[in-house]
Amino acid sequence: MNGEHKITSFHRERAALIYLRQSSMAQLRQHTESTRSQYGLAETAAGLGWPRTLIEVIDTDLGISGKWGVAREGFTELVTRMCRGDVGAIFGIEITRLARSNADVARLAEFARITGTLLIDPDGVYDPADVNDRVLLGFKGTMGEMELHVMAQRLQANKRAAAERGELRTPLPVGYVHDDAGDVVIDPDAEVQAAIRDVFAAFAACGSAYGVVAAFKDRRFPLRAYGGAWAGQLRWGRLAHARVLGILKNPGYAGAYVFGRYTSRRTVDPSGTVHTAIAERPRAEWPVLIKDHHDGYITWAEYLAGEARLAANHTAAGARPPREGTALCQGIISCGSCGKPMMTNYHTDQRPSYDCSSRRDQLTTPSCRSVAAACVDAAVAGALLNALTPGQVALALSAAGEVAGRHQRASRAAELAVERARYDAGRAERAFCAVEPENRLVARSLEARWEARLAALAEAEQALQAAQDTLPPLPSRDDLEKLAADLPGLWNAPTTSARDRKRLLRTLIADVTVLPGPDRGKARIGIRWHTGATDELTIDRPAHSGTARRTPAAAVELVKRLGPATSNDELVTRLNAAGHRTGHGRPAFLSTPAVGPTLRRMPRSS
Numbered sequence: 001m002n003g004e005h006k007i008t009s010f011h012r013e014r015a016a017l018i019y020l021r022q023s024s025m026a027q028l029r030q031h032t033e034s035t036r037s038q039y040g041l042a043e044t045a046a047g048l049g050w051p052r053t054l055i056e057v058i059d060t061d062l063g064i065s066g067k068w069g070v071a072r073e074g075f076t077e078l079v080t081r082m083c084r085g086d087v088g089a090i091f092g093i094e095i096t097r098l099a100r101s102n103a104d105v106a107r108l109a110e111f112a113r114i115t116g117t118l119l120i121d122p123d124g125v126y127d128p129a130d131v132n133d134r135v136l137l138g139f140k141g142t143m144g145e146m147e148l149h150v151m152a153q154r155l156q157a158n159k160r161a162a163a164e165r166g167e168l169r170t171p172l173p174v175g176y177v178h179d180d181a182g183d184v185v186i187d188p189d190a191e192v193q194a195a196i197r198d199v200f201a202a203f204a205a206c207g208s209a210y211g212v213v214a215a216f217k218d219r220r221f222p223l224r225a226y227g228g229a230w231a232g233q234l235r236w237g238r239l240a241h242a243r244v245l246g247i248l249k250n251p252g253y254a255g256a257y258v259f260g261r262y263t264s265r266r267t268v269d270p271s272g273t274v275h276t277a278i279a280e281r282p283r284a285e286w287p288v289l290i291k292d293h294h295d296g297y298i299t300w301a302e303y304l305a306g307e308a309r310l311a312a313n314h315t316a317a318g319a320r321p322p323r324e325g326t327a328l329c330q331g332i333i334s335c336g337s338c339g340k341p342m343m344t345n346y347h348t349d350q351r352p353s354y355d356c357s358s359r360r361d362q363l364t365t366p367s368c369r370s371v372a373a374a375c376v377d378a379a380v381a382g383a384l385l386n387a388l389t390p391g392q393v394a395l396a397l398s399a400a401g402e403v404a405g406r407h408q409r410a411s412r413a414a415e416l417a418v419e420r421a422r423y424d425a426g427r428a429e430r431a432f433c434a435v436e437p438e439n440r441l442v443a444r445s446l447e448a449r450w451e452a453r454l455a456a457l458a459e460a461e462q463a464l465q466a467a468q469d470t471l472p473p474l475p476s477r478d479d480l481e482k483l484a485a486d487l488p489g490l491w492n493a494p495t496t497s498a499r500d501r502k503r504l505l506r507t508l509i510a511d512v513t514v515l516p517g518p519d520r521g522k523a524r525i526g527i528r529w530h531t532g533a534t535d536e537l538t539i540d541r542p543a544h545s546g547t548a549r550r551t552p553a554a555a556v557e558l559v560k561r562l563g564p565a566t567s568n569d570e571l572v573t574r575l576n577a578a579g580h581r582t583g584h585g586r587p588a589f590l591s592t593p594a595v596g597p598t599l600r601r602m603p604r605s606s
């Protein structure tokens with residue numbers, strides 16, 4: 001063996017460790033040859049003069065992935081034993097692949113240098129104390145890493161190329177199967193089809209994933225298993241929220257083929273352990289998206305609408321979707337004093353109120369307040385219905401016509417760009433075909449130009465598609481007029497749910513703010529419309545029940561003035577004569593006991 005002379009009695013008196021590793025159980029099953037040759041290393045060690053009693057095989061890492069962050073016991077034991085100084089040599093099938101990372105191998109080589117341990121693989125004997133061997137080891141390590149990289153890149157490139165043609169097979173969501181030719185087709189099982197269609201129908205009706213779960217409460221839902229003992233078989237179970245989201249967000253149901261919707265991200269925690277997590281890529285970053293790849297359960301436009309709807313439901317991300325409660329401004333009202341959103345509280349007396357959410361963390365400013373929902377809602381609804389008078393609607397409709405025109409112009413511009421790109425590509429193609437094949441130099445440059453034109457055409461087509469996707473169809477003018485005419489009736493109809501009213505409100509009003517003001521008996525309400533216009537309303541706040549029953553200030557003033565010099569009976573007569581009412585609204589102060597606690601507490605003569 002190469003470098004056999006480096007082995008001395010110093011090494012032979014110490015243990016020879018044979019370190020075996022094979023990345024996965026599948027590799028272990030399929031590459032038995034490699035495993036066998038790894039065990040054969042023990043024979044090599046014996047041949048190099050190690051007594052059999054000192055040869056040990058460490059195979060605890062067989063079948064354990066070499067992935068980052070996976071603790072590999074065998075490797076740790078190897079390093080520990082070597083640092084104790086009782087190891088003469090370490091044998092491996094490829095010494096630079098003992099560990100997954102070059103850093104780990106370098107650390108091993110460094111310890112081996114200090115402890116005088118040899119590293120041996122079928123290529124030869126390395127003595128890390130020798131600078132030449134160290135350089136060689138480092139070089140081989142770098143080469144090995146490069147080789148792995150090139151292999152992985154080639155595999156990835158092939159995979160990507162197949163995906164770009166829409167031919168890379170990925171597990172299909174339930175509701176789709178591969179036919180004999182390998183194409184993606186809708187599952188022929190009618191019950192499966194119906195279940196999938198009903199998920200989308202339920203979502204369209206109720207607008208939330210939890211609503212779909214509720215619709216499937218007493219119904220079973222199919223799952224087609226991929227791999228494992230159940231491969232290809234259909235199983236039925238409950239439809240959970242996560243699966244509903246998975247279905248609604250899966251572009252496959254809109255007939256699109258997508259590759260790279262998910263990616264893995266690595267993070268290192270403070271202890272140095274590497275964690276890998278799967279993250280979803282935003283739609284704009286999907287590497288491959290082929291629309292109309294197969295038959296869809298929904299259209300692409302419906303898919304996009306569903307995506308937007310789910311985003312608007314995502315309360316954890318700050319969305320405040322309209323809920324079932326009666327308080328109209330829920331989710332769009334905020335405190336004008338501290339800027340925080342106001343919470344909607346439904347009290348036991350069924351009278352909701354909006355409370356500044358600073359109260360919860362006790363950061364209220366002096367003018368933060370709580371307002372009864374009824375008075376704010378009445379004012380806001382009034383402003384909304386005022387804004388929808390026939391005159392205003394006519395104005396809005398002409399603006400809508402303008403918007404529709406702009407939409408058309410935008411997509412018309414994209415259409416023209418495609419037409420021009422197609423013409424350019426055709427011309428480049430004709431020029432290329434017309435050149436004599438012998439005139440290679442010219443042919444080559446014409447070919448390059450043709451390719452560039454084709455790329456530009458593809459880009460223009462994509463832009464057109466994007467323009468058409470982002471422009472939702474506008475309702476017709478007649479529909480709008482009809483709706484606007486009976487809007488107040490519709491608004492107050494008992495069949496209109498609180499949620500529908502909120503949705504309507506939010507189409508025009510962006511948010512509502514309770515502004516601070518000196519008068520506690522009034523509330524200033526700021527309304528910001530989606531157009532950017534703002535309105536301010538001042539409303540009377542209903543008095544608190546305790547405050548309302550208080551003796552009127554004028555009566556109290558009179559008692560304060562006359563009290564010290566007047567008897568009770570005289571005072572009662574004077575109060576009645578002045579026409580004052582009691583706090584309970586009674587027309588007269590009858591006698592001393594009726595003067596009430598307020599008057600009794602005052603300093604008086606008798």
Ligand SMILES: [Zn+2]
Nearest residue numbers: 335338356368
């Ligand atoms: Zn506040």
